[in-house]
Amino acid sequence: MELNSSNEVLAAYGFSKDNTSIAKVGSGLINHTYLIQPKSGDKKFILQQINTNVFKNPWAIANNIEAISDYLAKEFPSYYFIKPIKTLSGLEMAVVNDEYWRMLPFVSDTVSLDVLSEPEQAYEAAKQFGKLSMLLNNFDAAMLEPTIPGFHDLGLRFDQFSKALLDTSNDLKQQAKAQIEDALEHKYILDYFKSYAKRSDFPNRVIHHDTKISNVLLDNKSFIGICVIDLDTIMPGKFISDLGDMMRTYLCAFSENEVDLSKIKIRIPYFEAMIKGYLSEMKNSLTETEKELILFSGKYIIYMQALRFLTDFLNGSVYYPTDYTTQNLDRTKNQFKLLSEVFENEKILQDIIEENLIN
Template sequence: MELIPESILLKYNLQKEAFIQQIGSGFINRTFLVYNPLYTENQFILQEVNSTVFKSPYDIANNVDLISKFLHHHYPNYLFPSFIPNIDGQLITEEDGIYWRMSHYIKESIAYNTLSNPNQAFQAAAQFGKLTRLLDKFPIDQLAYTIPDFHNLDFRLNQFKDACLKAQTNKIEDSIDTINLANNYEYISNYYNSYLKSPDFKNRAIHHDTKISNVLLNKHDDSGICVIDLDTLMPGKFTSDLGDMMRTYLCAFSENEADLSKINIRISYFESMIRGYLSETSQILTNTELELLLFSGKYIVYMQAIRFLTDHLNGDIYYKIEYPNQNLNRAKNQFKLLNELIKNEVLLQDIIDKAIKEYRK
């Protein structure tokens, strides 16, 4: 199978003899390191955009371009991996219904798939927080929603309830305890909705996918460099970014771990993540947003549990599975993580309060 069509390489002035290596652990887009053999100092990232997930790749390119121009004007020294125009001056190259875009490869960088120490959590959270801070005054009405309703919990709950009505009887019977859990935690959605009309719960330009593999750290000392994978950079609430960090940074095991006894919160990672995030955002977050810091984790973890459970009830049509009931086990995993957040709430909130006090002096 041809990794990248020659015609695409030529659109970016890359020869057909270009060195091509598929990289990254992402499940959505295919990502390649590309460079001409005689000019290895100029290396690039070329991605094939998954247009099944991202219905309008041009919206992504436009969002990134608008934000890139804003950052270049206001913060010219900030490293933001914008897209490189092709030879026709276009940020997206389309051929036979397949979409491609290119950016510069950032040398001396590394993207981890898992966290191995609290400092990495601090550095990653600081980088995502920094982007939020720099975009505090960005006019978000200019941005398109690249995945509508991506973190809309009411939308996900409606999908879940519809799946319950249509699921096979055996699916319902096997899942009844987890379905009951989902219903018991529905107050999380009601609590979130009670804040939506507050002017202090701001819409911001938010990354929305803050797992550790979406931030580049220096491969020598793990210092933060920049965030990457900007497909979901669109309007949203800060809860999406911080909540997704909590979901993916705090436990040593991913949602694929079926042994629920292993699903616990690493307190030192939580403290480092909170301190990293607030080191950049404490001065721009509103009092309402500060009040919702810990809640953001509950919101995103609950939403992800609902999504896994819904997919199980629908017959595993969205998330790939390796064995029967894997999506059900993933949902149980996330409900256990949610329970750990609630069980440790007093301790975690105390950590947050101390960090706020320190950074808002």
């Protein structure tokens, strides 16, 4: 086990190494996650260490989740929202040797998927993310603190790309020549967003910001959605962050690490299921501007991720873990291919959106 201060951390919650079994679980790359099972009793718990290299202020996460939990408990008490278990001293986290730990209830008879294999799974996931947004429609997002400032700020990401382009070596610039041209040609996506950004009916909402399929728990038999998990990035943002991230990660059968670009295709049934699931909860909460920007949300997030991979490549691949030297460049090509698929299928995709907005 990699839990260095395990006895002190466990003791903060009334456990010890002697009376619990501990196993590392999960496929997440950010936080270390463990399954804690007391040797007496049937209850299990999830113990997570917050990655302070990514989340500079762990208390912002704790405070955001507590504020949302209190609101939901008051306004929608039947909604299943996973909140951290307090330490014996009543805190949201245990702090041991400058490490931040939280304990969560383990939700039995559920599964989280790493890969979508059926459109119905996309429907259930999108429905769960949409439901959380819908329930928090009247929550004041300004009460929340950004846990990663600028996380989905496309303007910031373009500025970072521009700086990397100035500072990079001629060799890296030559290798990425075509992708740099793609990045510059698609800057109109940022300009288009800016033309909407100050509209009064384009509000900041409480947004999850990381809506990949593994962040939803599904019933392990029926695969019906149970709840949303991994709430570290829940903070103020535009609705396009959640819906766009779903489009980026649900619509293609292959991840950003696929190098055979002929495989990067949009699965229309998955798009239709995702839109249907999301709008089944959010249709009546979205403003007219937001409805207009539904498909744009995918363009925004895919372009942003392409920029981030390209920027990292130009910087020498110092942020995203890589297995070979040009992997971030390959990821960039992958994302620009996915973006081109959105444009090529735009009429089909927009027709699906319109149909689900009407019905």
